[in-house]
Amino acid sequence: MSTAIDLLKLHLAQQAARGVTHVALTRGAQAQLRGGRSAPAVRPQAPATPPAVPTPAPPTPVRRTEYFAQPAAPTPAQPPVSRPMPERISLSSPSPLAPAPQSRAEHLARLALEAENSEKARSLGTLRDIMVFATGTPDAEIVFVGEAPGAEEEKLREPFVGPAGQLLTKIIQAMGLRRNEVYITNICKFRPKIDDGRFQNSKNRAPTIGEMLSCQQFVLAELEIIKPKVIVALGSTAATGLGIEGTVGKLRGKFHDFRGTPIMVTYHPSYLLRREQEDGGGIAEKRLVWEDMMKVMEQVGLPISDKQRAYFSKARG
Numbered sequence: 189m190s191t192a193i194d195l196l197k198l199h200l201a202q203q204a205a206r207g208v209t210h211v212a213l214t215r216g217a218q219a220q221l222r223g224g225r226s227a228p229a230v231r232p233q234a235p236a237t238p239p240a241v242p243t244p245a246p247p248t249p250v251r252r253t254e255y256f257a258q259p260a261a262p263t264p265a266q267p268p269v270s271r272p273m274p275e276r277i278s279l280s281s282p283s284p285l286a287p288a289p290q291s292r293a294e295h296l297a298r299l300a301l302e303a304e305n306s307e308k309a310r311s312l313g314t315l316r317d318i319m320v321f322a323t324g325t326p327d328a329e330i331v332f333v334g335e336a337p338g339a340e341e342e343k344l345r346e347p348f349v350g351p352a353g354q355l356l357t358k359i360i361q362a363m364g365l366r367r368n369e370v371y372i373t374n375i376c377k378f379r380p381k382i383d384d385g386r387f388q389n390s391k392n393r394a395p396t397i398g399e400m401l402s403c404q405q406f407v408l409a410e411l412e413i414i415k416p417k418v419i420v421a422l423g424s425t426a427a428t429g430l431g432i433e434g435t436v437g438k439l440r441g442k443f444h445d446f447r448g449t450p451i452m453v454t455y456h457p458s459y460l461l462r463r464e465q466e467d468g469g470g471i472a473e474k475r476l477v478w479e480d481m482m483k484v485m486e487q488v489g490l491p492i493s494d495k496q497r498a499y500f501s502k503a504r505g
């Protein structure tokens with residue numbers, strides 16, 4: 189037979205599943221839930237008093253592209269304060285009642301918070317302070333993995349928003365997708381320091397192996413949560429960070445295996461931009477990237493139009 193406390197627990201679990209994060213409870217009910225002995229026990233036969241549940245505020249619309257880019261700042265620990273009744277018990281606090289994360293978005297938001305507070309990465313002293321997590325949809329079929337945020341990314345706390353990011357956006361659009369229909373992340377979540385950060389200005393550098401390793405757990409978890417159909421490693425640094433060794437020239441053009449998920453290694457957009465400045469404008473490399481992306485499209489079942497197939501065909505002649 190259900191006791192009042194069982195009913196209350198069920199009610200709380202239902203509220204948590206609906207997204208309610210706080211409910212008002214009497215001190216006695218709280219003590220029962222925590223298994224404490226200070227408050228009088230709730231009598232098993234007493235009718236359960238339905239806890240007053242505040243009507244959940246309508247969800248604030250969030251642009252997906254910003255959702256992971258700006259995780260909430262960690263709440264500083266508060267000293268205990270005595271509050272008037274009824275107290276509020278947080279359904280997201282670590283307790284036997286804390287609901288398991290309900291969605292990929294929630295998993296990723298928690299992960300972003302862990303990355304923000306990563307002692308492993310921060311204690312290296314070679315990475316800058318601002319953490320840039322990821323952008324896009326948690327339901328993506330394609331995940332793009334880059335190196336590390338640069339100056340622009342650090343400013344906006346979103347990966348791939350500088351010149352290389354604008355080129356990546358064009359590539360994604362050429363595939364018939366929008367940025368918020370894929371997931372974009374980096375192998376290192378912090379911008380690497382140059383000259384102890386004193387003369388950094390807008391200079392960027394690729395992360396070292398140690399810097400990548402300090403963030404590896406986050407990237408692995410992101411891929412585990414999202415379970416994309418295809419991963420695209422942008423450049424050899426990202427490939428190395430995912431355990432795939434070799435030059436892009438040797439690796440590109442075919443799928444490799446990343447823990448059961450096909451992964452395509454292709455040229456980093458920054459490399460394409462550098463080649464633009466040289467003879468030929470880097471058309472040959474752009475064409476190779478486009479060939480790689482058409483393979484990615486085929487792999488996830490995206491249609492490829494004649495027009496898309498013909499991109500760069502003039503450059504072949």
Ligand code: URA
Nearest residue numbers: 334335336337347348
């Ligand atoms: N290059 C990367 O590899 N990642 C970014 O976020 C921006 C540029």
